Amino acid sequence: MNEKQQARIRLVTRRYHELQGLGRCCWGLGLVAGSLVAAHVLKSDWGLLWVLLVFAGVAVPGTVVSERLYKQRFGRVAALDQDGPRRMGLLMGAAFGCAFIVERHFAGPGYPHPFFMVLAAISAWPLVRDWPLRKYLVVEVAATVLISALYVTVKPVALPDNDTFLRESFIWQGFGLLGLAVMVTGMLDHRLLVSTLPGLHEPLGQGEHADTL
Amino acid sequence: MPTPFEDLTALNRLIHEPARLAILTALSACDKADFVFLLNVTGLTKGNLSSHLSRLERGGLVLIQKEFEGRQPITYVLLTREGREGLEDHWTRLDALKRATKVWKPLRTT
Numbered sequence: 001m002n003e004k005q006q007a008r009i010r011l012v013t014r015r016y017h018e019l020q021g022l023g024r025c026c027w028g029l030g031l032v033a034g035s036l037v038a039a040h041v042l043k044s045d046w047g048l049l050w051v052l053l054v055f056a057g058v059a060v061p062g063t064v065v066s067e068r069l070y071k072q073r074f075g076r077v078a079a080l081d082q083d084g085p086r087r088m089g090l091l092m093g094a095a096f097g098c099a100f101i102v103e104r105h106f107a108g109p110g111y112p113h114p115f116f117m118v119l120a121a122i123s124a125w126p127l128v129r130d131w132p133l134r135k136y137l138v139v140e141v142a143a144t145v146l147i148s149a150l151y152v153t154v155k156p157v158a159l160p161d162n163d164t165f166l167r168e169s170f171i172w173q174g175f176g177l178l179g180l181a182v183m184v185t186g187m188l189d190h191r192l193l194v195s196t197l198p199g200l201h202e203p204l205g206q207g208e209h210a211d212t213l
Numbered sequence: 214m215p216t217p218f219e220d221l222t223a224l225n226r227l228i229h230e231p232a233r234l235a236i237l238t239a240l241s242a243c244d245k246a247d248f249v250f251l252l253n254v255t256g257l258t259k260g261n262l263s264s265h266l267s268r269l270e271r272g273g274l275v276l277i278q279k280e281f282e283g284r285q286p287i288t289y290v291l292l293t294r295e296g297r298e299g300l301e302d303h304w305t306r307l308d309a310l311k312r313a314t315k316v317w318k319p320l321r322t323t
Binding site for chain 2: 001009011013014016076077079197198
């Protein structure tokens with residue numbers, strides 16, 4: 001076993017749950033579906049609720065099914081730092097909370113959107129941490145930076161009444177673009193996982209693996 | 214003056230075997246992994262993996278635990294403290310060996 005193989009095995013084991021890309025693809029698909037629905041229903045009553053329902057309707061079942069598939073096909077791994085996801089969730093919640101406050105009270109026309117700036121920082125973290133094996137995550141970072149930068153160019157001119165709607169619809173299109181990027185990186189994460197785990201010589205029967213030893 | 218190759222004999226054979234090294238390397242990056250995951254990592258047959266795990270368990274490098282998820286029994290494998298230290302020591306020795314062979318020049322005895 002050479003150093004490259006060793007590094008891949010360590011990465012795939014350590015980030016086993018993160019690399020289950022099919023689940024991430026479902027999240028990406030949910031974002032795309034949500035953004036498409038948003039273009040039609042956002043101005044209506046309960047528009048946002050419909051968008052959230054469509055997103056959750058795609059993302060949640062997809063994640064549950066993919067998790068089960070990975071468990072059956074590739075097995076189970078308990079992470080070294082089992083408290084990590086909870087800590088990360090709290091940090092992300094706080095960061096998005098701050099972004100929301102900044103967006104509501106401080107950010108104005110001509111500034112990058114704080115929500116997408118936070119997303120860019122969050123998606124840059126695994127890219128830096130797992131470089132160079134997951135260098136393709138640059139797609140996600142690039143998408144968030146692009147959306148954030150393009151938002152600066154959406155100026156409140158000509159149609160003052162429609163300004164809010166124009167900006168909101170731009171943000172929802174941004175979510176659609178982000179969804180596409182998440183789908184791409186999800187597929188590439190899945191490919192990394194599958195190519196590192198060469199697979200089973202014999203198919204497993206129902207619950208058979210448990211009594212093999 | 215000893216050659217770097219003499220250090221090769223000091224390597225722990227229980228760890229150095231490629232399949233066992235892959236198992237230990239994977240286990241060093243997690244708290245525990247199940248039998249199916251290790252089958253996937255190593256590409257071994259179930260019988261071979263069982264045999265390697267038994268050897269590692271006898272050597273005190275891994276622990277094997279049987280747990281239940283609902284009604285389904287799962288076999289988990291985890292690295293012991295000795296296993297973790299042994300693996301780290303093994304990689305340190307291999308790195309040192311690699312460095313030593315790069316600078317080593319054979320003596321000419323003509």
